[in-house]
Amino acid sequence: MTEQTTASAEDLAAAGADQLPPPRTFAGRFLASMWTANTVTVTVLAVLLALVIGGILIAISDEAVRATFSYFFSRPSDFFTLSWDKVSDAYAQLFKGSIVDPATVQAAVNGTGPWERVFFPISETLTYAAPLALTGLAFAVAFRGGLFNIGVQGQAIMGAVGAAIAGFLLPLPVGIHLVVALVFGAAFGGMYGFVPGFLKARTGAHEVITTIMLNYVALFFLGWLIVQKGIQDPERSDAISKPVDDSAQLTHLLGFLGPSLRVNLGIVVAILVVAAIAWLLRRSTFGFELRAVGLNPEASRTAGIGVGSTYVMVMTVAGALAGLGGATIVLGTAVSLTGAVIGGVGFDGLLVGLLGRAKPWGVFFAALLFGALSAGGNRMQSFSGISLELVGVIQALIVIFVAAPALVKTVFRLRPAKVSGLGTGMSKGW
Amino acid sequence: MTASTVEAAQSVVEPVRYWTRQRKVGVGLAAVGVVAALLFGSLATSRKAEFTLAETISGSAVGIDGTVGAVVFGVLAALAGAAMLVTARRWFGWLLGLGIVSALISFLCWQLSQAPDNLNTIPLGSVARSSVTLALPLILGALAGVLCERSAVINVAIEGQFLMGAFAAAMFTTLAGSVWVGILAAGAGGLIIALLLAVLAIRFLVDQVVLGVVLNVFALGLTGFLYEQLMAKDQSKYNQPTFVPEWDIPGLSKIPLIGPALFKGNIFLYGAIVLVILIHVGLFYTRWGLRTRAVGEHPAAADTLGVKVLALRYRNVLVGGLVAGFGGAYFTLLSTTNFNKNMTSGLGFVALAALIFGRWSPIGSMLAALFFGFCSALAFSLGSINSPIPSQFLNMLPYIATIIAVAGLVGRVRAPAADGTPYIKG
Numbered sequence: 001m002t003e004q005t006t007a008s009a010e011d012l013a014a015a016g017a018d019q020l021p022p023p024r025t026f027a028g029r030f031l032a033s034m035w036t037a038n039t040v041t042v043t044v045l046a047v048l049l050a051l052v053i054g055g056i057l058i059a060i061s062d063e064a065v066r067a068t069f070s071y072f073f074s075r076p077s078d079f080f081t082l083s084w085d086k087v088s089d090a091y092a093q094l095f096k097g098s099i100v101d102p103a104t105v106q107a108a109v110n111g112t113g114p115w116e117r118v119f120f121p122i123s124e125t126l127t128y129a130a131p132l133a134l135t136g137l138a139f140a141v142a143f144r145g146g147l148f149n150i151g152v153q154g155q156a157i158m159g160a161v162g163a164a165i166a167g168f169l170l171p172l173p174v175g176i177h178l179v180v181a182l183v184f185g186a187a188f189g190g191m192y193g194f195v196p197g198f199l200k201a202r203t204g205a206h207e208v209i210t211t212i213m214l215n216y217v218a219l220f221f222l223g224w225l226i227v228q229k230g231i232q233d234p235e236r237s238d239a240i241s242k243p244v245d246d247s248a249q250l251t252h253l254l255g256f257l258g259p260s261l262r263v264n265l266g267i268v269v270a271i272l273v274v275a276a277i278a279w280l281l282r283r284s285t286f287g288f289e290l291r292a293v294g295l296n297p298e299a300s301r302t303a304g305i306g307v308g309s310t311y312v313m314v315m316t317v318a319g320a321l322a323g324l325g326g327a328t329i330v331l332g333t334a335v336s337l338t339g340a341v342i343g344g345v346g347f348d349g350l351l352v353g354l355l356g357r358a359k360p361w362g363v364f365f366a367a368l369l370f371g372a373l374s375a376g377g378n379r380m381q382s383f384s385g386i387s388l389e390l391v392g393v394i395q396a397l398i399v400i401f402v403a404a405p406a407l408v409k410t411v412f413r414l415r416p417a418k419v420s421g422l423g424t425g426m427s428k429g430w
Numbered sequence: 431m432t433a434s435t436v437e438a439a440q441s442v443v444e445p446v447r448y449w450t451r452q453r454k455v456g457v458g459l460a461a462v463g464v465v466a467a468l469l470f471g472s473l474a475t476s477r478k479a480e481f482t483l484a485e486t487i488s489g490s491a492v493g494i495d496g497t498v499g500a501v502v503f504g505v506l507a508a509l510a511g512a513a514m515l516v517t518a519r520r521w522f523g524w525l526l527g528l529g530i531v532s533a534l535i536s537f538l539c540w541q542l543s544q545a546p547d548n549l550n551t552i553p554l555g556s557v558a559r560s561s562v563t564l565a566l567p568l569i570l571g572a573l574a575g576v577l578c579e580r581s582a583v584i585n586v587a588i589e590g591q592f593l594m595g596a597f598a599a600a601m602f603t604t605l606a607g608s609v610w611v612g613i614l615a616a617g618a619g620g621l622i623i624a625l626l627l628a629v630l631a632i633r634f635l636v637d638q639v640v641l642g643v644v645l646n647v648f649a650l651g652l653t654g655f656l657y658e659q660l661m662a663k664d665q666s667k668y669n670q671p672t673f674v675p676e677w678d679i680p681g682l683s684k685i686p687l688i689g690p691a692l693f694k695g696n697i698f699l700y701g702a703i704v705l706v707i708l709i710h711v712g713l714f715y716t717r718w719g720l721r722t723r724a725v726g727e728h729p730a731a732a733d734t735l736g737v738k739v740l741a742l743r744y745r746n747v748l749v750g751g752l753v754a755g756f757g758g759a760y761f762t763l764l765s766t767t768n769f770n771k772n773m774t775s776g777l778g779f780v781a782l783a784a785l786i787f788g789r790w791s792p793i794g795s796m797l798a799a800l801f802f803g804f805c806s807a808l809a810f811s812l813g814s815i816n817s818p819i820p821s822q823f824l825n826m827l828p829y830i831a832t833i834i835a836v837a838g839l840v841g842r843v844r845a846p847a848a849d850g851t852p853y854i855k856g
Binding site for chain 1 (some may be wrong): 660822
């Protein structure tokens with residue numbers, strides 16, 4: 001609905017604007033198409049805009065920069081050079097912390113530094129990206145089915161609980177143990193997703209309310225569980241569970257280069273699951289029914305699709321995905337359950353799902369971007385003294401701009417083109 | 431045309447089913463009553479469970495033997511449930527209320543009778559007072575939602591508006607040394623998010639649920655960032671707000687139970703009461719309200735009759751932002767002493783739930799918020815009588831109660847017909 005109306009608004013705007021004749025050469029056409037509002041261009045420009053606004057925030061929140069305000073009109077150059085230094089330094093750290101630091105490459109090539117340092121940033125990025133891809137997918141799958149799953153956080157918590165319990169309570173051999181722990185994570189998350197789906201199908205209780213409430217229930221449950229006998233680490237007095245057995249931990253992929261490279265099998269799990277969900281949505285009967293219900297539940301019911309049972313299935317699958325996301329954290333990096341074991345990975349999953357336009361591979365790339373921002377944000381915080389919260393602001397801004405292609409188009413005066421927006425289901429409102 | 435004919439035909443042939451929602455609820459309530467009588471009755475001790483209307487546990491109280499109370503009130507709840515089977519729709523609300531209150535008293539008899547000596551009294555006045563206080567931000571947040579959603583703009587960003595309001599209130603109260611400046615700033619803080627919401631939703635047609643979720647993250651990041659960069663570095667300069675003054679209404683504040691709850695308040699309490707009344711009257715008895723509802727249900731029809739749809743939506747969303755920002759000030763000027771990152775901890779979402787639970791009406795939202803506040807207050811007082819139930823499960827109580835209420839009692843709710851759909855003229 002929104003997509004259609006947006007398109008019609010675009011057409012109106014296009015009719016008014018004076019159209020340039022299409023360029024003849026291939027290069028000309030390529031350049032022209034780059035400046036139309038296609039999905040890639042809008043996303044890139046959205047990231048750019050978000051970074052610019054983030055830069056403004058960095059500048060005005062810096063005390064030295066604010067000191068130059070008092071004599072801005074007599075010597076504005078001070079303000080601009082100081083701001084530029086501050087912002088460019090911050091973003092340079094962001095890059096070095098998420099992709100690669102050129103200095104470490106140089107050192108490694110010269111033999112004066114370890115290769116471990118070279119791969120550290122990319123390892124961190126992938127470590128953060130793996131659970132985000134899964135929780136993003138948990139949101140996206142439900143979104144495609146016309147459901148707004150705010151409960152990703154709670155489902156991921158339950159997944160982490162399930163995986164951890166299987167990880168330190170079940171004595172199983174290497175290999176099988178890890179698989180069983182992951183399955184437990186998915187099962188716990190799936191059961192927790194089943195509840196709101198079932199309530200929606202049977203009683204019509206709105207999934208937004210029930211999933212929000214279940215997030216809190218999961219959080220309190222986790223808080224209770226980790227101080228119970230048999231769960232709490234007997235050697236610790238604070239609220240922390242026993243560590244997961246080594247046999248259930250996700251193997252570190254680059255462990256041979258050095259112990260600080262945390263990237264683990266989680267990212268492989270994430271890629272496999274993304275591929276599986278892409279197939280599921282596109283090719284399977286369930287995927288077809290899911291999309292149909294998401295687009296138009298009334299029409300689907302008329303066509304003989306069980307809307308209620310689809311909702312239950314959708315939420316169960318979404319919960320299982322979120323649970324798997326929580327499981328990769330506790331089996332990969334956290335090792336023990338604590339009150340904040342999964343951090344905000346469930347809520348970030350909402351943004352990742354939206355940024356990925358609720359498409360599996362889109363979600364994966366969005367997770368990589370968010371993972372990179374988180375990894376780089378850590379370095380930015382410790383090297384430039386910019387609070388990590390800025391990353392949250394930038395992430396939110398990126399999604400705002402991506403969700404508002406009309407805004408990006410206006411700012412950059414792009415030519416209209418078909419943008420794949422977030423058209424499914426939700427534009428109907430509640 | 432065809433659709434309505436089909437519907438009419440269906441409604442003629444469809445027989446009246448025996449198992450209506452009311453009867454199902456009745457069975458559920460009867461089961462709860464039986465369980466209460468058996469379980470709480472067997473767990474309770476024969477010591478006294480005392481109830482007092484005062485705010486403190488000293489003073490006169492009504493006492494009842496724990497086991498007897500738990501069994502008697504459990505049976506009463508079961509009877510109320512059974513009566514529903516007979517009466518069906520009639521007196522449904524009264525019977526439901528009676529049943530729930532009885533089940534609750536049965537539960538309290540058990541809890542109080544096992545509490546240590548001199549703690550086996552529950553001060554109902556204090557429970558009432560903290561129920562209302564805890565409900566205040568939820569009422570204000572839900573009212574902001576009512577304003578937006580009645581004119582068909584979904585507002586999931588209440589949480590973000592709370593945070594901006596709380597932050598602005600803390601910062602400007604400290605800078606200016608006056609809570610009134612802080613409250614104005616809080617309104618402005620909520621307004622910023624509302625402005626983003628309005629422009630992006632109405633002008634740039636962004637999906638509104640998506641937008642709300644993202645604006646929450648934006649507000650969380652922005653307030654957190656500014657907190658780290660400014661407040662954390664110099665708390666005494668930026669982050670030491672004072673409390674809002676308490677205004678007692680002479681005479682009325684002496685009434686037991688409702689006196690301390692409703693007439694010993696502050697700007698937030700009286701503001702919330704006034705706003706609930708104003709918005710209720712405004713929405714259902716004034717020209718503005720009629721237009722707002724028309725824009726929320728059928729904007730094209732309203733437009734045909736000359737209502738400026740977009741202008742009205744802008745105005746309502748912005749006023750909603752002011753109200754939610756004011757509600758945010760509660761967190762820094764009343765409930766705690768200073769601003770902290772993510773201090774609203776998702777209560778904006780609870781306000782949203784109260785809005786839906788209250789079926790998009792000001793009074794309904796208020797009652798839903800009070801229900802939630804009561805559950806929180808009850809969990810708090812059970813914690814203070816050394817309840818054998820772990821504190822984490824007591825903390826779950828308001829959330830689980832909301833799920834049960836929404837799933838069991840409210841069921842399918844109907845939003846304003848155009849809610850969430852942008853309006854494009856022509």
